[in-house]
Amino acid sequence: MSVILKTEKLRVEFSSRELRQATKVALTGLDLAVNAGEVFGFLGPNGAGKTTTMNVLLGFVPPTSGAAYLFGIDVRQPIARQRIGYLPEMIYYYKFLTAEELLRFYAKIFGLPRSETDRRIDQLLKLVELEHARKRPIKSYSKGMQQRVGLAQALINNPDLLILDEPTSGLDPLGRMKVREIIQRLKNEGKTVFFSSHELGEVETICDRVAIIHQGELKTVGSVNAIMESYPTLEKAFLNIIGYQPQTAP
Amino acid sequence: MRNIFAVAGVVIKELYRRKDFYVLFILTVLICLVMASVNIFNDKQIVRYLKELCLLLIWISSLVIAITTTARQIPAEREQRTLLPLLAKPLTRTQLIFGKFLGCWLACGLVLICFYIFFGALAASREHAWPLLNYFQAAFLHWIALGVVVALALFGSLVFAAPSSNSTICFVIVTTILTVGRYLDAVALAQAEPFRSVIYTVYFAIPHLEIPFEMRNLIVHDWPLIGWGFYGLDILYLLAYAAAFLVAACLVFRRKPVN
Numbered sequence: 001m002s003v004i005l006k007t008e009k010l011r012v013e014f015s016s017r018e019l020r021q022a023t024k025v026a027l028t029g030l031d032l033a034v035n036a037g038e039v040f041g042f043l044g045p046n047g048a049g050k051t052t053t054m055n056v057l058l059g060f061v062p063p064t065s066g067a068a069y070l071f072g073i074d075v076r077q078p079i080a081r082q083r084i085g086y087l088p089e090m091i092y093y094y095k096f097l098t099a100e101e102l103l104r105f106y107a108k109i110f111g112l113p114r115s116e117t118d119r120r121i122d123q124l125l126k127l128v129e130l131e132h133a134r135k136r137p138i139k140s141y142s143k144g145m146q147q148r149v150g151l152a153q154a155l156i157n158n159p160d161l162l163i164l165d166e167p168t169s170g171l172d173p174l175g176r177m178k179v180r181e182i183i184q185r186l187k188n189e190g191k192t193v194f195f196s197s198h199e200l201g202e203v204e205t206i207c208d209r210v211a212i213i214h215q216g217e218l219k220t221v222g223s224v225n226a227i228m229e230s231y232p233t234l235e236k237a238f239l240n241i242i243g244y245q246p247q248t249a250p
Numbered sequence: 251m252r253n254i255f256a257v258a259g260v261v262i263k264e265l266y267r268r269k270d271f272y273v274l275f276i277l278t279v280l281i282c283l284v285m286a287s288v289n290i291f292n293d294k295q296i297v298r299y300l301k302e303l304c305l306l307l308i309w310i311s312s313l314v315i316a317i318t319t320t321a322r323q324i325p326a327e328r329e330q331r332t333l334l335p336l337l338a339k340p341l342t343r344t345q346l347i348f349g350k351f352l353g354c355w356l357a358c359g360l361v362l363i364c365f366y367i368f369f370g371a372l373a374a375s376r377e378h379a380w381p382l383l384n385y386f387q388a389a390f391l392h393w394i395a396l397g398v399v400v401a402l403a404l405f406g407s408l409v410f411a412a413p414s415s416n417s418t419i420c421f422v423i424v425t426t427i428l429t430v431g432r433y434l435d436a437v438a439l440a441q442a443e444p445f446r447s448v449i450y451t452v453y454f455a456i457p458h459l460e461i462p463f464e465m466r467n468l469i470v471h472d473w474p475l476i477g478w479g480f481y482g483l484d485i486l487y488l489l490a491y492a493a494a495f496l497v498a499a500c501l502v503f504r505r506k507p508v509n
Contacts, residue, residue: 058338060508078340086338092330094260096267108256109339153335163338 004161004192005034005057009066012052012216026052027216029066034194034209036160039187041207041224042196045242049216050196051089054165058086070161082110085154089165092146095139099130099149102138103156110157124152127182144175151182162186164195168202180206204234214242253341257349258356265319265357274311275364281307282372297376298470304372305466308365309392315361316396317420320354320403321413324503333508344500351404351496358396362389373469383475388465391481394488395462399424401495402457408502424459432460457491 010030015023027049034040044050055061056068059075073080093102100121107117125131128148133141138149147167154162167183168176180202183193187206197203203210204224211221219241220227224234231237265271282304327333336346366389374380402423406416431453438449461484467473 055508058334060334060337078342081338082340084338086335088331088334088338091332091334093332094264094330096264097260101263105256105260106335106339108259109253109336109341111252150335157339 002036003033004036005032005040005068005070005194006072007032007053007056007066007068010053010056010063010068011065012049012056012061013064025216027056027063030213030216030218032211032218032221034161034192036192037187037190038208039183039193039206040195041203041210042194042213043198043200043203043210043238044196044213047215048213048242050213051165052216053213054086054163054196057163058084083157083160085157085159085162087147087150087154087162087164087167089169091150093138093149093153096137098135098137099125099141099152100134102149103152106153106156112157120156120158124155127155127185128152129178144171144178147171147175147179148182151179155186159191161192161194164193166196166198168197168199176202200234200238204228210234212238212241253345254349254352257341257346258353261319261323261350261353262357262360265315265360270318271315271361271364274314275361275368278304278307278311278365279368282368286372286376297373300376301369301373301470302466304369305388305470308362308369309463309466311365312358312362312392312396313399313421313424316354316358316399317403317417317424318413319357320350320400321407321417321420323350323354323404324407325413328508337508343503347404347496347500347503351401351499354400354404355393355397358400359393362393362396381469381472384469384472387475387481388462388469391462391465391484391488394485395459397492398457398459398488398495401492401499405495405499405502408499408506427456427459428463431456431458457488459488462488 007030010027010032011025012027013023013025030049030053032053042050042053052061056063057070057075059078059081062076068075070080071083075081097105103121103124104117107120112120121134122131125134128151130145130148130152133145138146141149147170151164151167154164164183168179171179176199183195183206186193207224209221209223210227212219212227227237227241228234231240282300285300285303324333327336337343366385370380370385399420403416403420406420407413410416410419434449434453434456438446438453441449465476468476
C-alpha cells in the first residue's frame with residue numbers, strides 16, 4: 001500500500017513576541033504515515049496539535065525541524081497541494097456568491113476546463129444534496145448547508161487525499177449524519193481521508209485507523225479495533241491514552 | 251495569470267453585489283441633478299461650477315470605493331477563514347495579492363466608467379459637446395491614480411489590524427497628498443535644518459497624485475489636451491508607486507501567519 005501522507009520527526013515551535021514568554025512547542029517529533037484508500041482519524045484534546053499538523057501539511061506553517069510530505073512531495077512546494085482537498089473548521093464562505101459560483105471559482109484555480117467544471121459541479125452538488133440551492137447566495141444557507149458546500153469545494157479537483165478539520169463540528173445530528181455518509185461514500189470510491197474530530201462515535205464508525213496525539217506528542221496509532229482491544233469504547237481508550245484521571249468527589 | 255484573474259473575478263462580483271457603489275452613484279447623480287436644475291445669479295458659465303462639483307464628487311466616491319473595498323479584502327478572508335481553503339489550493343500568496351489588487355483596480359475602473367458616462371451626459375446636456383479625448387485623459391489618469399491608492403490600501407490591510415483603521419489612515423494620507431503634497435517643497439524651503447531635509451524627503455517619497463486630480467481642470471475649463479509624452483511619463487511614475495506598494499504587500503504577506 002502506498003503512503004500518501006507522511007511526517008518525519010515533525011517539530012513545530014511558536015516563539016512568542018512578548019518578553020519573558022517561553023517558546024511554545026506545538027509538535028514534538030511527530031511521525032505519521034497515512035496509506036492510500038484509508039480513512040484516518042486524527043484525535044486529541046483541544047490544543048493537542050491536530051490543527052498545527054494540518055497547517056504544516058497544507059503549507060501554512062513551516063516546520064521548525066523535520067519534514068512533511070504529500071504524495072512524496074515536500075509540503076512547502078505548492079504543487080504538493082494539487083491533489084488534495086481541504087475543509088477547515090468553522091468557515092464562512094463568500095456570502096455574495098452562490099454555491100455554483102463558489103465551486104466554479106475554486107475549479108478555475110485548479111485550471112479545470114469548462115466542460116469538466118460543469119460536470120464536477122453537477123456531480124458534487126448532487127453528492128452534497130445542494131442541487132436545489134445551487135443558484136442561491138451562500139448567505140441564505142444554514143450551517144449544515146455551508147458545511148456541505150465546504151465539502152463540495154474540497155472535492156472540486158477530484159482529490160486523492162481529503163484533509164478535513166472537524167468536519168461535523170457545530171452541526172445538528174442530521175447534518176452530522178449527512179457529512180458522515182459523504183465521507184463513507186468517498187471511502188467507497190477509494191479516496192484517502194485524513195480528518196480530525198472530537199466525535200469519537202463517528203470516528204469509531206468510519207475510520208480504518210486512528211492516531212491519538214496529546215501535547216504535541218503522538219501517543220498511539222493503529223486500527224480502531226486494536227486501540228479498543230482492552231477498552232469497552234473508543235472514548236474510554238482515548239481518555240486512558242491521554243492520561244485523564246477522573247476526579248473523585250471529596 | 252489564471253489564478254490572478256480567478257481571484258480578481260470574485261472581487262469584481264463582490265463590488266457589484268454590494269450596495270456601496272449604488273449608494274454613492276445615486277447620491278452623486280442626485281446632488282448633481284439638483285445643482286443642474288438651478289441657475290444661481292443667471293450665470294452663463296454656471297455649467298463650469300456644475301462640472302467641477304460633479305468631478306469632485308466622482309473623486310470622493312471613487313476614493314471611498316477604492317479604499318473601503320480594498321481595505322476589507324484580506325482581513326475578511328482571514329476573519330471568515332476563506333483564506334485557508336484558498337491557500338490550500340495551488341495558489342501562491344503573491345498570486346492572491348496580485349489577484350486582489352487587479353480585482354479592486356478593475357472594479358474601480360468599472361465604477362469610473364459609470365461615473366464619467368454620467369458626467370459626460372450631464373455636461374453634454376448643457377454644452378452640447380463631447381470632448382471625448384479630454385474625458386479619456388482625465389478618466390484614464392484617474393484610474394491609474396486609483397491603482398496607487400488600491401495598492402496602498404492593500405499594503406495597509408496587511409500592516410494594520412482592523413480594516414477601519416487602515417481605511418482611515420489611507421484616507422488621511424491620500425487627502426493630505428492631494429491637498430498639500432504639492433506645497434511641501436515650498437514648506438521645506440522655509441524651514442531650518444534638519445526639518446528642511448525631512449520635509450524634502452517626504453516630498454520626494456510620497457506618490458504625487460495631484461496631476462490626475464488637477465486633470466479635472468482640463469475638462470472643467472476646456473483646456474487643451476496635455477502632451478502625450480508627459481501623460482505617459484506620469485502614468486509610468488504612478489505605476490512605479492503602485493508596483494512598489496504591491497511588492498511591499500507581497501513581502502509582508504509572505505511572513506504573515508495564515509491564522
